[in-house]
Amino acid sequence: MEITVKKIGETEKEYIEIGCHRKDERIDEIVRFIRSREGILKGTKEDRQYSIALPDILYIEAVDEKTFIYLEKDCYESGRRLYEFEEALASRNFARISKSVVVNLMKITSIKPSLNGRFSCVLTNGEQVIISRKYVPDIREKLKGGAV
């Protein structure tokens, strides 16, 4: 397999492109490795443990005593508490938006006003999650140039 590394301009977005005859297990493994370089979380689903790449996560929600990690189509459970995710992911494009949700800011397409002085953010899969008014100043600060 030939490997090419090309330098691009500072303003251009970095990318990795794989040219292959078919997308098989070998390619999936390379993709998983690249994704793991961007950070992973552990989650369980039907008693099996999975590694979840941070860029794939839409949001993390605490329901009663449990914490769930939501992706476009899947949902995994985690033993960690929401505040632990909030602290660990604060520098990774994630932000607390309500008492029960930490969202991936890279997965929000737009923000809309909701009832009762709250806001809701529309995610890339069309789902909407509520932003509590209490967290709005912190989110605005982060979006304006806080820790990226």
Add this chain to the structure above:
Amino acid sequence: MREHLRTQLASFFISVTLINLAMLILGCLLEPDLEFGYSAFAYPLIYGVIGSLPGLVMYSKKELTMKQTIIREIIQMLLIVVLIIAFMFGRFKNIEYDMVPQIIAVAVSVMVIYVLVHVFGWLIDLKTANKMTEDLKKYQARASGE
């Protein structure tokens, strides 16, 4: 709680402005010849406070669902209607038949003002949301370029 108080304060000032307007319109329609003293300036403020009280009492620490929020808003609006009518007409021992149109006009005005306060609040939030979306796009562009 602090954010809730801030929202209530903003609603109070919007309410006072709209109550002034409602008093002007209703006064011209129902009692065009009535004259007032300086105390008339206090009434929009008093009505504004009465209108804000249920909002303070009905504060919830819980994250309410959309359905719960709508039900709460309707109860709050009806509570304000009752409080304002009780304040305005409570001193009369018997409600005369000719007072009914006035009571209905006040109730309708309170409901219109309640809805308008929310519409204005929503418009302010819409501006904030648009600015946040704009900042979000810039944030995402910056983060992707890392």
